[in-house]
Amino acid sequence: MSDTLTTDILILGTGGAGLMAALHAHWRDPAQKILLVSKGMLGKSGCTRMVQGGYNVVLNENDSLQAHFEDTVRGGSFLNDQDLAWTLVEDAPRIVRELENKIGCLFDRAPDGRVHQKAFAGQTFDRTVHVGDLTGIEIMSRLRDQVFAASIPCLEYTRGIELLTSRDGTRVIGAVLLDIQTGEFITVKSKAVILATGAGPLMYQRSACAQEKASDGVAMAFRAGAHLMDMEMVQFHPTGLVVPGSRLNGALLEEGLRGAGAHLFNGKGERYMTRYDPDKMERSTRDRVSRAGYLEILSGRGTENEAVLIDVTHLGAEFVERNFTGMRDRCLRIGSDLARERVEVAPTAHFNMGGIRINRDGFTNLEGLFAAGEDASGVHGANRLGGNGVAESTVYGARVGECVAGWVRDRPHDEPATDQVLAAQSAADRLLARRGEENPFIVRDDLGKTMWRKVGIVRDGPKLAEAVSDLRILRDRAERLGISGGRRFNLSWQQALDLANLLTAADLIARSALTREDSRGAHFRSDFEQTDNAKWLCNIYVARDGDGPKHWTIPVKLDKLRP
Amino acid sequence: MAVLISERVLKPTVSVQRFDPQTDTKPRFESHAVEVAERASILDALFALQRGPIPDLAFRFSCRVGMCGSCAMVVNGREQLTCSTLVKSIGPTLKIEPLRNLPVVRDLAVDLAPFFAAYQKTLPHFTPRADLDPKEFYRLPHDRPEWKALNHQPQCIDCAACYSGCTLVTLRPRYTGPMALHRALSLIVDPRDSRREERLQLVSQEDGALRCHTLGNCHDVCPRGISPTQSIERIKRMAILAPFRRWFGRSRPSKPAANAA
Ligand SMILES: Cc1cc2nc3c(=O)[nH]c(=O)nc-3n(C[C@H](O)[C@H](O)[C@H](O)COP(=O)(O)OP(=O)(O)OC[C@H]3O[C@@H](n4cnc5c(N)ncnc54)[C@H](O)[C@@H]3O)c2cc1C
Ligand code: SF4
Numbered sequence: 001m002s003d004t005l006t007t008d009i010l011i012l013g014t015g016g017a018g019l020m021a022a023l024h025a026h027w028r029d030p031a032q033k034i035l036l037v038s039k040g041m042l043g044k045s046g047c048t049r050m051v052q053g054g055y056n057v058v059l060n061e062n063d064s065l066q067a068h069f070e071d072t073v074r075g076g077s078f079l080n081d082q083d084l085a086w087t088l089v090e091d092a093p094r095i096v097r098e099l100e101n102k103i104g105c106l107f108d109r110a111p112d113g114r115v116h117q118k119a120f121a122g123q124t125f126d127r128t129v130h131v132g133d134l135t136g137i138e139i140m141s142r143l144r145d146q147v148f149a150a151s152i153p154c155l156e157y158t159r160g161i162e163l164l165t166s167r168d169g170t171r172v173i174g175a176v177l178l179d180i181q182t183g184e185f186i187t188v189k190s191k192a193v194i195l196a197t198g199a200g201p202l203m204y205q206r207s208a209c210a211q212e213k214a215s216d217g218v219a220m221a222f223r224a225g226a227h228l229m230d231m232e233m234v235q236f237h238p239t240g241l242v243v244p245g246s247r248l249n250g251a252l253l254e255e256g257l258r259g260a261g262a263h264l265f266n267g268k269g270e271r272y273m274t275r276y277d278p279d280k281m282e283r284s285t286r287d288r289v290s291r292a293g294y295l296e297i298l299s300g301r302g303t304e305n306e307a308v309l310i311d312v313t314h315l316g317a318e319f320v321e322r323n324f325t326g327m328r329d330r331c332l333r334i335g336s337d338l339a340r341e342r343v344e345v346a347p348t349a350h351f352n353m354g355g356i357r358i359n360r361d362g363f364t365n366l367e368g369l370f371a372a373g374e375d376a377s378g379v380h381g382a383n384r385l386g387g388n389g390v391a392e393s394t395v396y397g398a399r400v401g402e403c404v405a406g407w408v409r410d411r412p413h414d415e416p417a418t419d420q421v422l423a424a425q426s427a428a429d430r431l432l433a434r435r436g437e438e439n440p441f442i443v444r445d446d447l448g449k450t451m452w453r454k455v456g457i458v459r460d461g462p463k464l465a466e467a468v469s470d471l472r473i474l475r476d477r478a479e480r481l482g483i484s485g486g487r488r489f490n491l492s493w494q495q496a497l498d499l500a501n502l503l504t505a506a507d508l509i510a511r512s513a514l515t516r517e518d519s520r521g522a523h524f525r526s527d528f529e530q531t532d533n534a535k536w537l538c539n540i541y542v543a544r545d546g547d548g549p550k551h552w553t554i555p556v557k558l559d560k561l562r563p
Numbered sequence: 564m565a566v567l568i569s570e571r572v573l574k575p576t577v578s579v580q581r582f583d584p585q586t587d588t589k590p591r592f593e594s595h596a597v598e599v600a601e602r603a604s605i606l607d608a609l610f611a612l613q614r615g616p617i618p619d620l621a622f623r624f625s626c627r628v629g630m631c632g633s634c635a636m637v638v639n640g641r642e643q644l645t646c647s648t649l650v651k652s653i654g655p656t657l658k659i660e661p662l663r664n665l666p667v668v669r670d671l672a673v674d675l676a677p678f679f680a681a682y683q684k685t686l687p688h689f690t691p692r693a694d695l696d697p698k699e700f701y702r703l704p705h706d707r708p709e710w711k712a713l714n715h716q717p718q719c720i721d722c723a724a725c726y727s728g729c730t731l732v733t734l735r736p737r738y739t740g741p742m743a744l745h746r747a748l749s750l751i752v753d754p755r756d757s758r759r760e761e762r763l764q765l766v767s768q769e770d771g772a773l774r775c776h777t778l779g780n781c782h783d784v785c786p787r788g789i790s791p792t793q794s795i796e797r798i799k800r801m802a803i804l805a806p807f808r809r810w811f812g813r814s815r816p817s818k819p820a821a822n823a824a
């Protein structure tokens with residue numbers, strides 16, 4: 001069969017959430033055995049590594065937690081769980097100081113020596129700390145160094161493929177893993193499992209995210225019976241690069257550019273934001289700026305590459321070179337000089353606001369299952385502010401780690417049922433054995449197109465219904481994949497596994513989007529253009545019911561701020 | 564320049580190393596003409612192989628924007644960050660091999676364990692000074708020596724290109740290597756850290772900075788434009804001066820007063 005490992009705390013994912021969870025669990029109780037699992041390399045995988053702009057946190061005496069909270073909730077169109085949003089802003093100052101003073105990140109300083117906080121779009125105060133415009137490299141490598149120092153073991157290039165549950169299905173007691181490099185399965189018995197796989201809207205044709213992510217955590221949690229929430233809320237970032245025929249297509253130009261005063265032009269040279277948000281213009285929230293760009297392109301006012309243009313040249317070439325070195329390099333690589341010319345951009349799928357329902361300490365509805373970071377939901381509501389993502393993953397990673405280290409004490413291990421383990425293994429093995437006519441990479445592309453066109457930035461009932469049936473066809477095609485090669489480090493087998501989870505998550509997104517008959521934040525329905533607070537100020541939940549999903553709604557608790 | 568078919572498509576011939584140390588006695592090369600967009604990266608060319616002729620080709624990547632440092636390989640004899648290097652900057656034929664000085668897991672993917680093992684010997688993690696105020700950000704005014712002394716080179720993405728390109732690593736596998744030394748310097752000059760001297764001693768040993776012959780290969784291949792050589796030279800100078808500095812009591816940074824907000 002396969003190896004069986006036993007641990008107290010199993011953490012799937014090694015982004016900001018996973019590593020903060022591991023460190024905080026270890027610091028709280030070094031006696032607990034922790035096992036980290038990464039689909040890529042430790043410190044080098046996931047989106048936290050790709051964080052560019054920075055980290056929102058209230059540090060200045062002229063700023064306030066209340067202001068950060070209100071920005072977050074207004075930005076989220078009041079769909080946020082206010083308890084979770086408040087916890088984010090309240091914990092962020094402590095956690096960012098911990099990153100600086102205990103973990104060792106050295107955030108940028110202003111000339112007077114104080115920590116520098118830059119402007120981000122959608123916010124009332126300049127509160128984003130950063131390391132140049134490539135902040136994630138610093139945060140992830142310093143976190144990795146502390147994980148090394150704490151000697152917390154990590155299985156790299158290993159992915160969780162299924163959660164293991166107790167017989168009655170109410171408790172999570174471990175997981176089945178697949179070592180990508182050897183192709184061997186590993187069964188892990190664990191008192192607690194923390195999902196920190198970073199979700200990721202990679203089922204869209206243009207996406208900014210780390211390429212190995214595939215909504216694995218959300219799909220596994222769904223299959224195990226976890227409650228998910230706000231799945232329809234997918235964030236599109238307005239300024240993704242346009243590089244047809246390259247994976248660089250959809251890669252981000254960071255938020256700070258708009259924060260610093262970037263202008264956006266359509267193909268006819270008009271500053272089109274005047275038509276969409278004349279007050280805030282380009283510094284409006286991501287949902288509005290994305291929708292504006294999308295509509296410009298759709299109505300034929302884009303460039304010939306179906307893009308709009310970002311312009312920072314008026315800020316001065318020297319300013320851009322100094323403050324946006326990373327972004328300029330990225331553009332230079334494809335032959336455009338951001339400091340001196342306009343660069344083609346278009347919206348790109350960026351972030352899942354929806355995901356697993358948690359409380360402030362990362363508990364889910366299943367005993368033993370915890371979640372943090374992008375896998376979770378509720379913090380951002382219908383739209384995430386730039387700079388609140390890495391704050392979420394580090395704040396909630398820390399909280400769940402801290403809490404779980406206490407929670408697992410004196411709990412017994414459960415013995416996984418052999419048939420469950422074998423079922424997970426043979427499901428994966430069946431994919432490897434597929435000899436059909438469909439190329440997994442092409443099915444994946446077609447999924448991307450369907451989601452982009454029918455479950456994208458501007459949605460409507462008929463298109464969403466079509467998407468649901470298209471997804472059924474794509475699932476059938478995924479049954480007829482042809483996979484060649486062996487078990488060891490076979491990326492086309494991995495692609496087949498990714499595809500299965502992406503199809504699951506895509507279906508949940510499309511159905512939730514069909515359910516929500518109003519427009520709010522990132523979710524825009526051209527057949528229900530208004531935000532309908534009377535009827536739709538509620539979260540859409542979904543959980544597995546037999547083989548299909550079951551939806552229900554619960555009104556948002558507005559105990560701290562009302563629209 | 565690669566062969567230009569139409570304005571927007573290139574058709575380079577890409578030859579990649581295939582090797583499974585479990586089953587093969589030696590590596591072989593497999594070569595295909597692929598079609599890629601004009602602004603395609605080398606990594607895009609590998610994706611084109613994966614979609615078509617070699618679906619089970621093994622290689623590493625994650626961010627595809629030059630931030631994670633997973634995708635470095637040797638292309639036509641030189642280390643390249645494949646996601647950040649355009650096919651057309653290389654030419655009509657590409658020969659792609661895994662990084663050197665590291666064991667191959669399969670095809671183009673190496674095992675970075677020795678690279679990180681060497682790194683871990685350099686006390687690579689931050690250890691705060693006992694008098695560091697956890698509630699403040701250490702003041703670092705730009706006109707002060709402490710700020711100027713910081714390692715202001717671009718951020719390292721631990722891609723191991725320098726480790727692969729370093730002749731000394733090939734000759735002396737025990738050598739710490741350029742990246743670990745470069746990063747050690749960043750902490751040695753960090754006024755917030757408490758183990759700077761210990762670290763300096765650790766990395767200025769025979770298998771550390773002293774081993775470097777300043778050939779500068781690391782700088783030539785670093786995709787981030789870092790000169791590890793320059794950092795290593797600084798370590799050497801600091802190691803020579805350390806006894807004197809201890810003598811004059813200057814190795815500790817300025818008083819905690821600098822720490823007030
Ligand atoms: C390009 C880009 C720029 C961004 N810039 C900013 C910014 O400036 N400010 C900001 O606040 N936010 C930003 N974000 C958002 C931010 O990155 C995320 O909100 C946050 O990092 C998510 O952290 P995480 O720990 O939940 O997931 P991630 O950091 O994405 O980590 C997920 C981890 O899970 C692993 N994994 C995936 N599947 C499995 C599996 N099946 N088994 C085991 N492991 C698995 C992955 O390999 C990875 O290690 C940006 C995102 C992107 C894509
Ligand atoms: S110094 Fe340069 S080449 Fe070496 S690991 Fe760091 S980024 Fe890569």
Ligand code: FES
Pocket residue numbers: 623624625626627628629630631632633634635644645646647
């Ligand atoms: S894939 Fe991340 S640096 Fe190339």
